[in-house]
Amino acid sequence: MSESKTYTLDAPGAVLHYDVRAGESTTEPVLLLIGSPMAAPGFVSLAAHFTDRTVVTYDPRGSERSKRTDGAAETTVDEHADDLHRLIDALDVGPVDVFASSGGAVNALALVARHPEQVRTLVAHEPPASSQLPDSEAILAACVAIRDTYLSSGFGPAMAKFIALISHSGPFPADFAEQPAPDPATFGLPTEDDGSRDDPLLGQNMVTCNAFRPDYEALRAASTRIVIGVGEESGTILPGRAALAVADGLGTKAVTFPGGHDGFLGGEYGAMGKPDEFAATLRTVLTG
Structure with missing residues (x-):
């Protein structure tokens, strides 16, 4: 994979930093890998499995390089979704594919509900939308x-x-x-x-992340293909339970991914999942 190039993007109350790794082919949609609060360094191993397409990672507002400039103590899902909307606009590449993990999955669901035309396929891995659980x-x-x-x-x-x-x-x-x-x-x-x-x-x-309530009506009507992912080791803990609840709200069945909530990590932030197996599953899901 080529060396990444870093760019900045001004947004209300923050300066966002994102990285672009040019792929070997321009026929596949750009793949956006996002988390929250996990930043770009968490996706190095996963990005290395997709050298056939351009991969974009970013630091969400308030995380690592993307400092808030307004001093706000809290970040809303709406703000994150607007940041993603601005980022995809700045890429100017047409609809992208998105793999979104944890809070990033929550933010991506909010994005797709508002701007489905920007995303071809969204793989939302374990969105911790706790509001959807009976407890x-x-x-x-x-x-x-x-x-x-x-x-x-x-x-x-x-x-x-x-x-x-x-x-x-x-x-x-x-x-x-x-x-x-x-x-x-x-x-x-x-x-x-x-x-x-x-x-x-x-x-x-x-x-704000855990209190998020998906707009199921908008999501079900969206042109975006939405896949909810859940780790094979996560079924009874909060992120796994919430993911299954969101899939149920969408009227779909969650896809099982190798490992747990951190299944895609290959040593980043000191955590080791099953990055090779995870990436293979993600590729299969993205190809439909």
């Missing part, structure tokens, strides 16, 4: 508690609560948010507050 009230209360803990006590205590949230299997009890918080040290997390409050996961996206 959503307990989950969203836990998300608010994580965000509030981050604002009051910093990264370590909030991340410990987040790990407890995403590690929980099955439905959440109504009092989950009130249960004793894990000790950050148990997970090797810092116990002292460094004073920073710019974490894109714990501060900016935690509540």
Whole structure:
């Protein structure tokens, strides 16, 4: 794959950074690989499996290089969707294919509901749309508690609560948010507050992403082919359950991908999934 070229894009309240890797062929649509808050470095292994087409990655607003310029403490799904709309417009290549992971999948669903003409195929891998689950009230209360803990006590205590949230299997009890918080040290997390409050996961996206409600009517009417992906190891934890609920809302069946929520990672951010198998499944899905 060719070396990536980095570009910037001005958006209201942020400057977005994105990378373009030119592919060997121009006959296939551009493939946009997105996460949230995961940024472009998380997709290096996956991008390497698609040298036959141009691949674009980006840092969503508030993550890594794409700093917010307005000082806002929270980022909405609508803002992310508008950023994606602007990015695809800037590429000026016609409809693109999109692989979107986690919060990126939520943002991509919002994009397609508004601008289906920009996306040929969307593969939305484990969108954590917790609002679609029967225990959503307990989950969203836990998300608010994580965000509030981050604002009051910093990264370590909030991340410990987040790990407890995403590690929980099955439905959440109504009092989950009130249960004793894990000790950050148990997970090797810092116990002292460094004073920073710019974490894109714990501060900016935690509540808005999980509270997202897909516009099923618009999505079902869209010209975009929408595929919901779920990891083979994720069926009973929050992202997997939410993905299945979204697929049900769309009236489709989720496609199983190798690994778990991080199945496409090949060592990025210290995580190892099943990148070769994952990429092979993604290629099959994209070819229809």
